[in-house]
Amino acid sequence: MRPNNSTKLAFSPLPNRSRARAMQPSSDNANKPQRDFEHVRDSMHSAISMNKTEVIDTVLNDFSEKFLVLGEEAQSAGHEEDGVLGSFYRIERNLRHALKPMYEGLFERLNMHPGGLKVLTSLRADILSILAEENIASLRALDSYLKEKLGTWLSPAALELHQITWDDPASLLEKIVAYEAVHPISNLLDLKRRLGVGRRCFGYLHAAIPGEPLIFIEVALLKNVAQTIQEVLWDDPPIPECEATCALFYSISSTQRGLAGINLGKFLIKRVITLVKRDMPHISTFATISPIPGFIQWLLSKLASQSKLAEVNDISQSSADRSGSAFRENILEPEEEKALMDLSEEFVAGKNGMERMLNLLTSKNHEWSNFAPLLSILKTPLLRLCARYLLQEKKRGKALDSVANFHLQNGAMIERINWMADRSENGLHQSAGIMVNYVYRLENIEEYAQSYFSTGQIHASDDVCRYVEPLNEHQPATDKRG
Amino acid sequence: MRPNNSTKLAFSPLPNRSRARAMQPSSDNANKPQRDFEHVRDSMHSAISMNKTEVIDTVLNDFSEKFLVLGEEAQSAGHEEDGVLGSFYRIERNLRHALKPMYEGLFERLNMHPGGLKVLTSLRADILSILAEENIASLRALDSYLKEKLGTWLSPAALELHQITWDDPASLLEKIVAYEAVHPISNLLDLKRRLGVGRRCFGYLHAAIPGEPLIFIEVALLKNVAQTIQEVLWDDPPIPECEATCALFYSISSTQRGLAGINLGKFLIKRVITLVKRDMPHISTFATISPIPGFIQWLLSKLASQSKLAEVNDISQSSADRSGSAFRENILEPEEEKALMDLSEEFVAGKNGMERMLNLLTSKNHEWSNFAPLLSILKTPLLRLCARYLLQEKKRGKALDSVANFHLQNGAMIERINWMADRSENGLHQSAGIMVNYVYRLENIEEYAQSYFSTGQIHASDDVCRYVEPLNEHQPATDKRG
Incomplete structure (x- = not known):
């Protein structure tokens, strides 16, 4: 609570640092209030001038705390107001209203x-x-x-975290069924399981849009971080909650198309972790099993353009200087290329490995996923390319994949990439069935969020890093471009 | 819920009524969608152009409903966009940001x-x-x-109504004690009574300012509308709730000085009435016992200026044309003037009745209130002048008294004026101990709110109206000035 004595602070809308500096007296010890005031003023200026890629939460916290305890000692900064300024403000205001x-x-x-x-x-x-x-x-x-x-x-600070249970009104639960975008809820029994023993569901509600969470997150309490979504959705019966050590976020859905591009999920993960941790101190691991919505789209376009480039090179250039095209790159390893080219034409056509991979991935009904030999040929290159997509493909310095970007900016790290983790039509379509575990380590959340924000650095486990740097000695994947 | 088919409505930021009219086809029957669209457009224009004194709630409701059910039939209004317009919008936006x-x-x-x-x-x-x-x-x-x-x-639509009970966190209850502005809470026992049997307390909370109601209202469940605040605060024990027929709002306090001038109380009374009515259908009367915070301040300045004018008149003019001063008015009736002038000088000094009344009202420790003869002399003129203050004194066409304005704009009527209804230091100081009952009649709330909004009309009971128009036949006090 703020103290009762009112803080005297004449905020000027025009920056006047030089004048304020000139006022600063020489004796340092006698002027703690003045220093406090300057500290608050500096953090205020930081909070205004920081750009959007910086983490302003700390600065805002600092400003808020210090401002609220600024005592009466702080001096009014003086002011040179007069009628001219008054009409200036009036004109400015009128112009603003006219616009x-x-x-x-x-x-x-x-x-x-x-x-x-x-x-x-x-x-x-x-x-x-x-x-x-x-x-x-x-x-x-x-x-x-x-x-x-x-x-x-709809500021995130005005959203209320609500645990959604089977006791909630049917009208609200109906919305959960309708809006679950990641792993559709098939029937009422399915919904009841997701709200029952070993499961949690939390929604962000806003008082002005009652009975309808704007975003919600589903959690499974497990012994270990699941490797496939199937075991989360269908592990019947769930384990006793007291035996759980891991809270797995397996679905986050936003419900309003009209709020696209507005970051409602801010603080959501952090607040859910705090809540779960408070109720169940024996939970020590917080992780996700997440889709990779942009992987196949990225991969297909990469395969198409590269196999085209490879073809052009084969025709127009001698094999000796094939490497001449700066954009050209065989995104397959030699042994992967060989395995694909060794396949009989009855399985797949294509003049090179990349074209064949493209054809396999776009085959009707994802036939490749039902045939063990094809699965084993595709597994290695797909996992490797998926790691590359997650760790190295960027847009404006941030992860290209939207779900990756969401968790990384919340302070997660990429822990594990899982093969055949989502065999649903949608899972095969968007990420060839691959899913990823992001892990939130409480002790690192702030640091990771901050370094991702400021430099785009993506933290990942050794296992994941190894996919993209198989020959070098391991070092964490860092990307400071952009 | 809105239908799934998306509504095609090209909103233009520039009004283009004429064009839209030109598009309207001649056959009326075949063009219900077009008519629906025009209806929505018209209510949209009303909602934008209505001024602040009009009741826009109905228009907004109408717009919202109609907009949400507008089907796909509604035609896109066409558009003449091009690069020039695009850069116009960009420039406008940049200018806005620069300002x-x-x-x-x-x-x-x-x-x-x-x-x-x-x-x-x-x-x-x-x-x-x-x-x-x-x-x-x-x-x-x-x-x-x-x-x-x-x-x-902090839109009223984003505020949540919360019933405050003894089960709430002490940190919240502490705020109630601290902020109760009308009838201070003396101790924990007093607070417990106000949350106990026969009492209710509701607060408006905002998710972004947790644990601290922005405004709260206290309710007593009684057999009759109380005439004094003493019987509300000290009727021990309260009656059984099932015997109550009246819900009496006896205190409304806002908690944040920093939100002065922002109307948070909108919908509060209406929502509390709905809630109480739902839980206790046997409650049929909803009323307040309210302070009149501006009465004495208004009266003292009136008495001072009029007794000065009377004095000047006495000196400078012959008694024959005393009425010459247009501003002059003896706000006392002849028999009231006489009773005051008949008082011995040892009680009070003053050259005329108004000066004597002024001196009595400003006497130390409100001595007049402890002496029965003075009380009986002052009762009639004070009640009459209080009714005049409430019914006829306006500011910008609305009731001068802030509490009166609050309830009247919510749709209440002035039911009764009560003598010696608040004997506290504060009550004597601000309204000579007078309090007023406003009554909310469910069937009239909307109508009264609307007529007060649009014309400043104040609805009052016959008894209250009689104070200010004792000689004429009764007619409701209406004031269309302003």
């Missing part, structure tokens, strides 16, 4: 109105689906404005 | 940060206390900006 789009009025009034935020969310969902078909400038401007507003109105 | 004050960054980041809203609230409390001492233009600009932001972040 408000007409729809701002509607948005603000709906925000104040019961049910209004839900309407705005639906509205944005509609806008997004129109924009997906056609790029309309006015609509894009509207969308960007609405997104900004929704982002401040 | 954002530097502190906006800090405010928005704090809003997103756990605990940040509390810091901003404390910050505004500090700003307000500085502004109370000195009017600084930059600080005023900062305050108005921060107030606007806090208003949208």
